[in-house]
Amino acid sequence: xxxxxxxxxxxxxxxxxxxxxxxxxxxxxxxxxxxxxxxxxxxxxxxxxxxxxxxxxxxxxxxxxxxxxxxxxxxxxxxxxxxxxxxxxxxxxxxxxxxxxxxxxxxxxxxxxxxxxxxxxxxxxxxxxxxxxxxxxxxxxxxxxxxxxxxxxxxxxxxxxxxxxxxxxxxxxxxxxxxxxxxxxxxxxxxxxxxxxxxxxxxxxxxxxxxxxxxxxxxxxxxxxxxxxxxxxxxxxxxxxxxxxxxxxxxxxxxxxxxxxxxxxxxxxxxxxxxxxxxxxxxxxxxxxxxxxxxxxxxxxxxxxxxxxxxxxxxxxxxxxxxxxxxxxxxxxxxxxxxxxxxxxxxxxxxxxxxxxxxxxxxxxxxxxxxxxxxxxxxxxxxxxxxxxxxxxxxxxxxxxxxxxxxxxxxxxxxxxxxxxxxxxxxxxxxxxxxxxxxxxxxxxxxxxxxxxxxxxxxxxxxxxxxxxxxxxxxxxxxxxxxxxxxxxxxxxxxxxxxxxxxxxxxxxxxxxxxxxxxxxxxxxxxxxxxxxxxxxxxxxxxxxxxxxxxxxxxxxxxxxxxxxxxxxxxxxxxxxxxxxxxxxxxxxxxxxxxxxxxxxxxxxxxxxxxxxxxxxxxxxxxxxxxxxxxxxxxxxxxxxxxxxxxxxxxxxxxxxxxxxxxxxxxxxxxxxxxxxxxxxxxxxxxxxxxxxxxxxxxxxxxxxxxxxxxxxxxxxxxxxxxxxxxxxxxxxxxxxxxxxxxxxxxxxxxxxxxxxxxxxxxxxxxxxxxxxxxxxxxxxxxxxxxxxxxxxxxxxxxxxxxxxxxxxxxxxxxxxxxxxxxxxxxxxxxxxxxxxxxxxxxxxxxxxxxxxxxxxxxxxxxxxxxxxxxxxxxx
RNA sequence: GCGAGCGUGGCGAAACUGGUAGACGCAGCGGACUUAAAAUCCGUUCGCCGUAAGGCGGUGCGGGUUCAACUCCCGCCGCUCGCACCA
Numbered sequence: 001x002x003x004x005x006x007x008x009x010x011x012x013x014x015x016x017x018x019x020x021x022x023x024x025x026x027x028x029x030x031x032x033x034x035x036x037x038x039x040x041x042x043x044x045x046x047x048x049x050x051x052x053x054x055x056x057x058x059x060x061x062x063x064x065x066x067x068x069x070x071x072x073x074x075x076x077x078x079x080x081x082x083x084x085x086x087x088x089x090x091x092x093x094x095x096x097x098x099x100x101x102x103x104x105x106x107x108x109x110x111x112x113x114x115x116x117x118x119x120x121x122x123x124x125x126x127x128x129x130x131x132x133x134x135x136x137x138x139x140x141x142x143x144x145x146x147x148x149x150x151x152x153x154x155x156x157x158x159x160x161x162x163x164x165x166x167x168x169x170x171x172x173x174x175x176x177x178x179x180x181x182x183x184x185x186x187x188x189x190x191x192x193x194x195x196x197x198x199x200x201x202x203x204x205x206x207x208x209x210x211x212x213x214x215x216x217x218x219x220x221x222x223x224x225x226x227x228x229x230x231x232x233x234x235x236x237x238x239x240x241x242x243x244x245x246x247x248x249x250x251x252x253x254x255x256x257x258x259x260x261x262x263x264x265x266x267x268x269x270x271x272x273x274x275x276x277x278x279x280x281x282x283x284x285x286x287x288x289x290x291x292x293x294x295x296x297x298x299x300x301x302x303x304x305x306x307x308x309x310x311x312x313x314x315x316x317x318x319x320x321x322x323x324x325x326x327x328x329x330x331x332x333x334x335x336x337x338x339x340x341x342x343x344x345x346x347x348x349x350x351x352x353x354x355x356x357x358x359x360x361x362x363x364x365x366x367x368x369x370x371x372x373x374x375x376x377x378x379x380x381x382x383x384x385x386x387x388x389x390x391x392x393x394x395x396x397x398x399x400x401x402x403x404x405x406x407x408x409x410x411x412x413x414x415x416x417x418x419x420x421x422x423x424x425x426x427x428x429x430x431x432x433x434x435x436x437x438x439x440x441x442x443x444x445x446x447x448x449x450x451x452x453x454x455x456x457x458x459x460x461x462x463x464x465x466x467x468x469x470x471x472x473x474x475x476x477x478x479x480x481x482x483x484x485x486x487x488x489x490x491x492x493x494x495x496x497x498x499x500x501x502x503x504x505x506x507x508x509x510x511x512x513x514x515x516x517x518x519x520x521x522x523x524x525x526x527x528x529x530x531x532x533x534x535x536x537x538x539x540x541x542x543x544x545x546x547x548x549x550x551x552x553x554x555x556x557x558x559x560x561x562x563x564x565x566x567x568x569x570x571x572x573x574x575x576x577x578x579x580x581x582x583x584x585x586x587x588x589x590x591x592x593x594x595x596x597x598x599x600x601x602x603x604x605x606x607x608x609x610x611x612x613x614x615x616x617x618x619x620x621x622x623x624x625x626x627x628x629x630x631x632x633x634x635x636x637x638x639x640x641x642x643x644x645x646x647x648x649x650x651x652x653x654x655x656x657x658x659x660x661x662x663x664x665x666x667x668x669x670x671x672x673x674x675x676x677x678x679x680x681x682x683x684x685x686x687x688x689x690x691x692x693x694x695x696x697x698x699x700x701x702x703x704x705x706x707x708x709x710x711x712x713x714x715x716x717x718x719x720x721x722x723x724x725x726x727x728x729x730x731x732x733x734x735x736x737x738x739x740x741x742x743x744x745x746x747x748x749x750x751x752x753x754x755x756x757x758x759x760x761x762x763x764x765x766x767x768x769x770x771x772x773x774x775x776x777x778x779x780x781x782x783x784x785x786x787x788x789x790x791x792x793x794x795x796x797x798x799x800x801x802x803x804x805x806x807x808x809x810x811x812x813x814x815x816x817x818x819x820x821x822x823x824x825x826x827x828x829x830x831x832x833x834x835x836x837x838x839x840x841x842x843x844x845x846x847x848x849x850x851x852x853x854x855x856x857x858x859x860x861x862x863x864x865x866x867x868x869x870x871x872x873x874x875x876x
Numbered sequence: 877g878c879g880a881g882c883g884u885g886g887c888g889a890a891a892c893u894g895g896u897a898g899a900c901g902c903a904g905c906g907g908a909c910u911u912a913a914a915a916u917c918c919g920u921u922c923g924c925c926g927u928a929a930g931g932c933g934g935u936g937c938g939g940g941u942u943c944a945a946c947u948c949c950c951g952c953c954g955c956u957c958g959c960a961c962c963a
Contacts, residue, residue, distance in 0.1 A: 217881075217958080221880090224958080227962070262963085263963065266963075277963090317961085342961090344961085345962065347962090352963095356963090360963070361961095363963085434962080436962065665901070666888045666889065666900090666901065666902085667888065676888085676902085678901090678902045679888075682901050682902055688915090688916095731892095739888090739890085740900085743889090743890070743899065744899095746899095747899080747900065750900090817896080819895085821896085823944095824942095824943065826896055861943090864943050864944080866944095869895050870895045870896070870944080871895095873943085
């Protein structure tokens with residue numbers, strides 16, 4: 001028996017696996033009836049180095065991939081790099097390194113690190129989104145989407161990040177700040193390339209219902225983001241307007257005196273209307289502000305409102321009478337005032353609402369503040385029409401309509417339909433559907449991204465680059481200068497000057513590049529055929545592998561990446577790239593928790609790496625200075641807070657298996673796990689213990705027949721334990737309960753260590769149990785498992801051995817321990833054969849001495865026997 | 877404010893569709909081996925009362941349903957995440 005030396009063992013097996021190419025996914029025609037399993041972790045951005053926190057995501061995917069392979073699946077488990085993006089340009093500006101060199105150096109370093117983990121990845125399929133070989137297909141797809149009408153250009157207000165000097169999508173603005181830079185976002189008007197995500201809005205929403213293997217939380221976030229609402233547009237005729245608004249010329253749209261269009265989900269409350277309210281930047285509000293100082297001031301006041309959460313919450317409702325009057329659609333004599341109001345959003349609906357105070361809290365607050373009249377029109381269930389009133393709490397639920405003319409007596413639901421019918425009849429409105437989801441602006445004014453294949457020609461306008469002229473490669477001779485903001489592509493002396501593909505005249509290339517979320521919207525499809533030069537991927541290969549059977553990644557991508565990918569698969573399908581009837585890229589999604597770690601701050605206030613500190617006496621001190629260290633919050637491992645444990649160093653000290661085992665034990669996978677020294681110790685001890693047992697060398701080989709003697713007592717108990725462990729671990733992996741699977745492995749090891757006997761049966765059973773153990777831990781600790789498997793005389797790799805199947809005879813319980821309760825309190829235990837008839841169990845329970853004692857002087861009223869579970873005697 | 881989730885020993889946590897609360901790991905305590913330490917091994921560890929057998933209490937708090945509640949229902953408290961006046 002020797003001490004386990006991971007420094008030799010781990011590289012040895014990685015070399016052998018690579019030499020045998022066991023991780024290579026088989027082509028469909030090689031698979032010979034094996035079912036396919038596509039396992040994918042969200043691919044990393046090559047930021048520089050990997051820390052142990054990253055390893056959890058890959059370890060989880062790897063457990064599933066190895067488990068599926070052992071269960072006879074043809075597994076595709078690839079890895080690649082989300083390699084375009086801003087940090088490369090920032091590095092270029094700060095350190096004078098070219099983004100390309102920086103990125104590929106990082107990829108090389110991180111690839112080496114990832115390989116240390118011993119992941120069962122088909123490295124022959126590796127890709128990087130910044131390879132021309134990758135993005136040229138993206139350009140071709142862009143053209144196909146364009147032709148299909150899914151790409152268009154639009155001049156619109158955009159979110160401008162003044163630090164990154166680029167446009168951000170709505171999804172990329174968090175709390176009014178850029179998601180990456182954290183700088184307050186400004187508004188600019190720019191001509192943008194758009195992807196028509198809204199073309200699939202309904203399908204993207206409907207299909208969420210079919211994603212039954214996604215976390216509910218993510219499904220909810222997706223549907224909230226899409227935000228479908230059904231309602232009505234209503235046109236309110238202007239009765240009178242300030243004199244400075246010119247009279248409406250016939251046939252001119254969007255004129256100041258045209259009817260005001262309002263969106264509502266509650267046309268049933270129309271009879272409760274008391275005013276109209278327009279957003280501060282509604283065109284009409286602006287037109288009036290030009291002549292009315294009070295309105296101008298109102299707009300000014302709104303602009304000064306902060307955008308942070310607290311500001312919005314605290315902001316009181318306020319507004320200004322715009323001096324316009326409109327007619328109620330159902331009663332031409334009913335005149336309502338039009339106000340500007342700060343709580344009306346120009347970006348949602350039509351930027352105008354009608355206020356129905358009794359049925360909407362905001363409207364009610366507003367009406368109360370400005371003494372606008374209101375009356376209740378929805379009677380809550382059970383309320384009395386004669387006495388019911390609304391003062392400062394609106395009733396927003398469904399009820400029965402009253403005080404509402406022809407709508408009286410209808411339910412909310414029926415009244416909505418009836419009101420819309422009437423609006424249509426009067427030509428004053430129509431039913432409509434409103435979405436929160438907006439089209440995806442993909443233009444980025446950056447260098448390190450996929451060039452958009454378009455040319456601007458003075459004569460022909462915006463012209464697509466013909467597919468035969470692809471790829472449009474990024475020029476490498478660009479300059480990065482902190483003092484010159486904006487896009488280096490745009491500054492390049494020659495790159496953008498081209499001939500128009502249509503008229504051959506002088507023209508200019510598009511210098512915007514694509515949002516990097518585009519790159520990650522189809523990489524999973526490229527993995528199915530990563531070296532295809534003629535096409536993004538072969539249709540039959542994509543059809544074979546897609547959808548991804550198990551996708552693993554962080555919740556932080558619950559909205560952006562997943563929504564874009566879902567859009568992309570639909571667009572690719574409709575452009576003929578693949579079939580994928582569901583349109584869904586990811587069949588099953590698992591969002592894993594993060595690895596968190598304490599943070600340390602030096603006396604001087606600088607963040608410290610864990611290895612720069614140590615525990616001395618009662619506290620933690622800085623190694624260099626010996627000064628005490630402030631122990632901060634436990635946070636997600638991140639470079640900026642320095643609370644990271646570098647993977648290379650850790651693997652050198654403890655081995656990859658310890659890291660893998662640790663991040664999967666203790667905490668449920670969906671919850672965060674704290675990286676601690678004690679947890680590492682537990683994993684390390686386990687590795688040593690398993691090896692000590694497996695290398696004892698007194699076991700018979702797997703081919704030896706089981707001993708003929710009837711197995712009883714301890715050897716039988718261990719066999720049963722081992723076979724139950726197979727059942728449990730199999731089930732636990734299947735259901736992402738890795739922490740429980742780990743606990744079952746500990747139990748099995750404890751059981752093996754306990755069986756000390758030197759007799760034939762004990763030795764044979766130990767051998768069997770250890771081989772089972774090696775197989776069960778193989779998905780988690782592949783190197784150790786191989787070493788044990790070999791020591792135990794296993795054939796071939798444990799990695800490719802067929803997953804063990806529990807002997808049902810052994811796994812089944814023959815006897816069960818039944819607790820006996822009297823009046824719900826446990827008073828005794830009995831051993832009974834499994835599945836014993838209820839009458840027998842009942843009799844045994846009632847005869848038990850402790851039970852008899854407890855029942856003394858009482859009458860048994862009822863005996864509840866739950867088979868193989870519990871007995872409860874009710875008595876008094 | 878709206879929505880979702882969570883709350884169990886000193887710590888991370890288990891507990892199948894309601895059926896022995898605390899599996900497993902860490903830390904602790906006691907012991908063996910050792911000159912000693914490390915490593916390893918054995919035992920023990922929810923609280924209270926009791927020498928013990930045993931009893932009582934216990935899954936954030938208060939109520940309820942049930943023979944039986946960590947689990948289901950109602951009302952609070954606390955924490956985490958998402959959304960943000962969405963008409």
